[in-house]
Amino acid sequence: MPLPSIDDLLKKQGEVLSETQEKYTEKIEEIRLKEKEEETKEEASSLGDSYINLTGFPIAPETLKLLPKELADTNKMVSFFHGGGETRIGALDPKNEKVKEIAYQIGERQHSNIRIYKISIQSLKNALKLYAALPTIKEIKKGVEIKSEDIEKFRREIKSFTDLAEKIKGVSTTNLVTFIVAGAVESKVSDIHIEAEENDVKIRYRIDGILQDVASVPKENWKQIISRIKLLSSLKLNITTRPQDGRFTINIDNEKTDVRVSTIPTAYGESVVMRLLRSEAAGLDFEKLGFRGASYEEMKRQIERPNGMIITTGPTGSGKTTTLYSILTKLNRPGVKIITLEDPIEYRLEGINQSQIDHSKEYSFAKGLKSILRQDPDIVMVGEIRDLETAETAIQAALTGHLLLSTIHTNSAAGAIPRFLSMGVKPFLLAPALNAIIAQRLIRKICPECKKEYQPSTEELNRVKDILSQIPEDNKDRPDLTNLKFYKGAGCVACAEMGYKGRVGIYEIFVINKEVEQVILSAEISEYKMQEIAVKNGMITMAQDGLLKALDGITTIEEVFRVAE
Numbered sequence: 001m002p003l004p005s006i007d008d009l010l011k012k013q014g015e016v017l018s019e020t021q022e023k024y025t026e027k028i029e030e031i032r033l034k035e036k037e038e039e040t041k042e043e044a045s046s047l048g049d050s051y052i053n054l055t056g057f058p059i060a061p062e063t064l065k066l067l068p069k070e071l072a073d074t075n076k077m078v079s080f081f082h083g084g085g086e087t088r089i090g091a092l093d094p095k096n097e098k099v100k101e102i103a104y105q106i107g108e109r110q111h112s113n114i115r116i117y118k119i120s121i122q123s124l125k126n127a128l129k130l131y132a133a134l135p136t137i138k139e140i141k142k143g144v145e146i147k148s149e150d151i152e153k154f155r156r157e158i159k160s161f162t163d164l165a166e167k168i169k170g171v172s173t174t175n176l177v178t179f180i181v182a183g184a185v186e187s188k189v190s191d192i193h194i195e196a197e198e199n200d201v202k203i204r205y206r207i208d209g210i211l212q213d214v215a216s217v218p219k220e221n222w223k224q225i226i227s228r229i230k231l232l233s234s235l236k237l238n239i240t241t242r243p244q245d246g247r248f249t250i251n252i253d254n255e256k257t258d259v260r261v262s263t264i265p266t267a268y269g270e271s272v273v274m275r276l277l278r279s280e281a282a283g284l285d286f287e288k289l290g291f292r293g294a295s296y297e298e299m300k301r302q303i304e305r306p307n308g309m310i311i312t313t314g315p316t317g318s319g320k321t322t323t324l325y326s327i328l329t330k331l332n333r334p335g336v337k338i339i340t341l342e343d344p345i346e347y348r349l350e351g352i353n354q355s356q357i358d359h360s361k362e363y364s365f366a367k368g369l370k371s372i373l374r375q376d377p378d379i380v381m382v383g384e385i386r387d388l389e390t391a392e393t394a395i396q397a398a399l400t401g402h403l404l405l406s407t408i409h410t411n412s413a414a415g416a417i418p419r420f421l422s423m424g425v426k427p428f429l430l431a432p433a434l435n436a437i438i439a440q441r442l443i444r445k446i447c448p449e450c451k452k453e454y455q456p457s458t459e460e461l462n463r464v465k466d467i468l469s470q471i472p473e474d475n476k477d478r479p480d481l482t483n484l485k486f487y488k489g490a491g492c493v494a495c496a497e498m499g500y501k502g503r504v505g506i507y508e509i510f511v512i513n514k515e516v517e518q519v520i521l522s523a524e525i526s527e528y529k530m531q532e533i534a535v536k537n538g539m540i541t542m543a544q545d546g547l548l549k550a551l552d553g554i555t556t557i558e559e560v561f562r563v564a565e
Contacts, residue, residue, distance in 0.1 A: 037120050044118035049094045054080055054123035059130055063087075066106050069131040075099050078119075078127040079106065085172070087112045090119035090127065101231040113172050154186050159493055165215035168203065176221070177228045181250055183214070184276060185257060188502075190317075191276070194229070196222050196269025208444045208503045209317065212496075222269055229272055233261040241265050250276075260344075277346050284347065286330040289323060290505040292548065293477040295540055298509050299438075303327050306378075308435035309398040311385075313410045319442045319505050320407040321346055324381055327405060328352060331379055340381040341368045357383075366390040373397055382406040388424045395425065398433040413439035413510035413539070414530035417520060431517040437510040441563045442503045443546055443555050446487055447495035451553065454488050460557055464550075467543050470535070477540060479551055487553045504554060506546040506564060510534045 044051035059080045066079040077091035089103045094116040107114035171179045184192050191206040200216040233246030243264045250257040258277040263270050312320040339353045366389035385406050398404045410419050416437045471478040489499025546560030
């Protein structure tokens with residue numbers, strides 16, 4: 001066998017040296033990565049964060065898919081474990097607000113508790129490489145997702161507020177907000193109140209206009225609850241000393257409910273109110289609003305007039321917007337162009353052009369209304385008349401061939417006219433523009449499951465007769481005062497022992513006739529004088545309308561007096 005040449009020996013030596021150099025470099029890199037990993041671990045410990053090394057960690061594809069690659073890449077985070085009611089997230093910065101928001105959204109969707117760990121850059125790189133084997137994943141949508149089967153489960157398990165309170169106590173913090181919202185949707189709640197108190201956190205629902213205590217949760221859960229709500233509604237987590245407003249969406253299958261969120265600082269933390277605005281037009285039936293008898297016939301005549309103003313009035317939460325939407329739904333037909341200007345859009349109505357004001361872009365009611373009138377509408381709805389400019393533009397629209405619907409804040413129909421004049425509206429313009437003013441309130445209906453006849457006290461009966469006797473004898477709505485029957489709810493599971501379920505409107509409709517126009521023009525105006533003329537012309541007052549509904553077995557005497565007197 002021939003001896004190797006000098007060249008062969010030098011080549012072999014070079015290969016050995018190269019291999020040694022590679023091993024040396026690899027060893028140095030391994031030591032460097034270990035040092036970096038140790039630094040990350042120490043940093044996590046100093047910040048109070050949980051830590052994990054994901055190098056070599058077996059991440060299941062289904063777990064990785066919980067977080068789209070784009071979000072993982074952008075926010076330097078990854079989902080590495082999911083099971084046993086818990087989802088674990090690794091992130092370079094576990095305290096980053098965006099990271100926490102995305103993590104809590106995953107927890108909301110998966111109905112699992114969330115734990116966020118601090119990881120090193122190398123752990124992140126290794127995890128991100130695993131996405132190459134996965135199909136494209138859609139980005140997470142913001143909002144609360146509630147499955148229809150969750151609602152069905154809620155119906156089976158929750159029969160009363162006592163059941164709800166017990167269930168809330170046992171729900172994980174991650175799922176608590178979802179459960180509170182799901183309970184509100186199922187219970188037809190209009191507002192959710194979450195209030196930090198000295199020793200606990202109180203949860204209350206407003207049902208049929210009445211606030212009801214639902215549950216209390218430990219004070220130590222407060223920070224996670226408020227953080228979850230703020231993240232959902234895009235509010236700043238670090239602002240706790242001044243009010244904030246935001247919104248998010250609840251998705252139940254294909255139905256959406258918008259939630260307006262308001263927070264204010266209080267002595268023991270913050271108070272949160274979430275108003276639920278169901279965006280579908282369900283329930284907007286003019287026939288079911290609660291107009292009855294002569295008032296119903298009068299309303300049908302008024303809304304079919306081609307021009308003029310119909311104004312609804314009442315305090316916040318009295319159903320004014322629902323009344324206007326129901327009128328629009330009835331008038332919405334081919335050949336009619338309807339445009340609305342709202343703040344915000346509360347219901348989506350097919351076939352109607354809806355516009356939302358934006359104060360940040362100087363798109364106000366007044367400016368928006370002027371623009372709308374250049375769109376050749378037949379019917380215009382303005383969410384609220386608050387100032388002289390909007391009032392004058394609305395009146396001009398009513399006088400130039402448009403039917404204009406709007407709201408104003410007064411306590412009675414008669415009070416709307418003095419309110420317009422106090423804004424600075426000229427009487428000679430207001431008088432011919434006004435068609436009718438509807439004052440309204442919402443009263444609770446007797447629960448049909450536990451409704452029973454009862455005998456009111458002598459004092460109550462005399463008070464009822466005194467009010468109803470003021471209805472003229474020739475008015476077909478006047479009842480037989482010698483044969484009065486009344487009802488109430490005994491309380492049952494269906495109505496949470498309240499005796500009431502659902503609400504209906506009570507109304508007074510002030511029709512503007514020639515006599516009223518003359519009074520407006522005379523400038524001798526007061527709410528008392530307007531009320532006197534309206535009653536003389538046959539207006540059924542809200543109290544009378546409510547008591548007539550009590551005689552129909554729809555509501556109770558107590559409820560009418562609570563709301564209308």
